[in-house]
Amino acid sequence: MIRSEIIRDIAPILRDQLVVCNIGLPSQELHMIDDQASNFYMLGTMGLSSSIGLGVALAQDKTVISIDGDGSVLTNFGTLPTIANNVADNFILLIIDNGSYGSTGDQPTYAGGKTSLAAVAKACGCETVVECQAEETGAVLKAAIESQKMTVIVSKCESGNIKVPVITKDPVVIRDRFMTEIARRNG
Amino acid sequence: MSVSEKIVADFVANGIEFVTTVPCKQLGGVIDAVEKEPSIYHIPSNKEDEGMGLCAGAFMGGKRPAIIMQNTAIGVTVNTLVTLTQFYRMPLPMLISYRGELKEPVACQVEMAVHTKALLNQLNIPTYHFHKLGDEEELDAILKYTFMCNKPVAILTDATFWGGY
Numbered sequence: 001m002i003r004s005e006i007i008r009d010i011a012p013i014l015r016d017q018l019v020v021c022n023i024g025l026p027s028q029e030l031h032m033i034d035d036q037a038s039n040f041y042m043l044g045t046m047g048l049s050s051s052i053g054l055g056v057a058l059a060q061d062k063t064v065i066s067i068d069g070d071g072s073v074l075t076n077f078g079t080l081p082t083i084a085n086n087v088a089d090n091f092i093l094l095i096i097d098n099g100s101y102g103s104t105g106d107q108p109t110y111a112g113g114k115t116s117l118a119a120v121a122k123a124c125g126c127e128t129v130v131e132c133q134a135e136e137t138g139a140v141l142k143a144a145i146e147s148q149k150m151t152v153i154v155s156k157c158e159s160g161n162i163k164v165p166v167i168t169k170d171p172v173v174i175r176d177r178f179m180t181e182i183a184r185r186n187g
Numbered sequence: 188m189s190v191s192e193k194i195v196a197d198f199v200a201n202g203i204e205f206v207t208t209v210p211c212k213q214l215g216g217v218i219d220a221v222e223k224e225p226s227i228y229h230i231p232s233n234k235e236d237e238g239m240g241l242c243a244g245a246f247m248g249g250k251r252p253a254i255i256m257q258n259t260a261i262g263v264t265v266n267t268l269v270t271l272t273q274f275y276r277m278p279l280p281m282l283i284s285y286r287g288e289l290k291e292p293v294a295c296q297v298e299m300a301v302h303t304k305a306l307l308n309q310l311n312i313p314t315y316h317f318h319k320l321g322d323e324e325e326l327d328a329i330l331k332y333t334f335m336c337n338k339p340v341a342i343l344t345d346a347t348f349w350g351g352y
Contacts, residue, residue: 020244040247044270048240051232052271055244055252058228059205078233082241086230175275179247186249 001134002160003096004029007067010138014039017145018064018182020053022072024103026096028164030067037181041167041174047076050093054083057091062185063145064090070097070111077120083152084125092144093152094137100159118154126152134158190323190349191216194282195224197323198253201330203280204228205245207238208255213284213349217255235260236267239279246277251334253280258287258303258343259296268310268339276337280330285316285343290351307341314341317348 001009003026011034020040021027027041040056042049050073053066073079073095083093099112111117118131128149132140134157144151167174188196194217198206206221207230208214221229228250232238235256242252260283272279286293287300307314313336315329316322326342333340 042271044274045236045240045267048236048243048267048271051237051240052244052247055205055241055246056248057244058230058241059245059248059250076234076237076240078237082230082232082237171275175247175277179249182248 001157002162003098003102003157004033004162004164006096006134006137006155006157008033010141013138013141013145014065018056018062018185020049020056020064020066022049022068025161025164026067026069028167029162031167032164037177038185040178041169043167043171043174047072050079050083051076053093054079054086054088054091056182057088058086060182060186061090062182063092065092065094065141068093068095069102070095070099070117071101071109073117074109074111080121080124080126083150084121084127087150089148089150091150092141094141095152095154096157097154098157098159102159102161106159106161118152121152121154126150128152129154131156189216190320191220193323194326195220195227197326197330199224199226200327201251201334203251203253203330205230205242205250205252206255207232207241207252209235209238209257209260211255211257211284213286213344213346214255214282217282221255234263236264239264239267239272242279243271243275243277251278253282255282257284259299261303261306262299265306265310268312272339273310278334278337279339280333281339281341283341283343285345288345288347290346303343312339312341314343317342317344319348320350322348
């Protein structure tokens with residue numbers, strides 16, 4: 001399975017949650033597969049999906065899922081200790097780990113080499129860390145939502161991309177409808 | 188009330204409930220006052236761009252954020268300021284220690300100080316500079332302005348303002 005297949009697989013689970021989606025192809029894929037007001041698409045700023053998601057989770061009560069990539073987590077490694085030490089039980093970090101920088105041409109990441117992101121997350125103090133295979137992602141994600149415990153999921157999948165259109169929505173529109181949806185769901 | 192406590196009182200009066208900080212000796216008193224304030228969630232970050240991500244999330248989740256950092260952070264956060272805070276039009280008061288100004292003992296700090304205002308100007312970030320005691324009287328208006336216009340706004344505070352090192 002490649003990342004876009006995981007996103008297609010978990011889209012029915014995601015639509016009931018608040019989602020912060022990583023820059024580049026992951027956001028473009030989610031936008032094409034199942035655009036929702038509850039999705040915040042990152043159009044830039046590599047690395048900050050987990051930080052933005054944690055901020056949303058700490059500010060309100062509904063479950064927030066940050067979809068991140070192995071390359072993006074490597075870019076913002078400082079996020080893992082911050083997550084571990086600021087427990088938000090409504091926060092799930094889903095790292096889709098395909099061992100490559102997918103949006104830039106599948107150059108290999110160190111997570112595809114010797115570095116285990118699950119082991120790093122645990123070493124940083126994250127208490128619930130689940131590494132799974134791509135096919136198991138939906139079941140693991142569902143269990144994490146139901147557990148109401150802050151969870152880091154590392155989903156190991158194959159590298160590869162599909163053709164997707166870029167997102168042309170105005171960023172302020174994306175942000176405004178996300179905020180309106182958050183307020184509505186917390187209403 | 189100390190200047191640090193007054194700054195945090197202005198944060199509270201303007202509904203700021205989420206503050207991220209990256210350590211700074213000069214702003215140590217403000218960071219302590221943030222930590223002691225029960226209505227503020229204080230979340231130290233490891234790098235300033237990470238902190239700006241946290242602030243963006245908190246804002247979208249319904250809490251007014253602020254970041255406390257050194258001016259060296261301007262060099263670290265240009266991309267985040269432009270592609271996240273400004274592109275999505277989000278407010279962010281940035282209380283900044285303006286290292287490398289008069290009374291600075293560390294030469295290397297001057298290297299970033301000479302670029303600080305030029306970079307902020309290049310990024311079209313409204314910038315205020317607290318140089319003398321009493322300048323902090325404007326903070327309340329600056330915070331109101333920030334949340335009115337949904338922009339990142341810089342408040343530079345130098346060593347003369349803080350009474351030296």
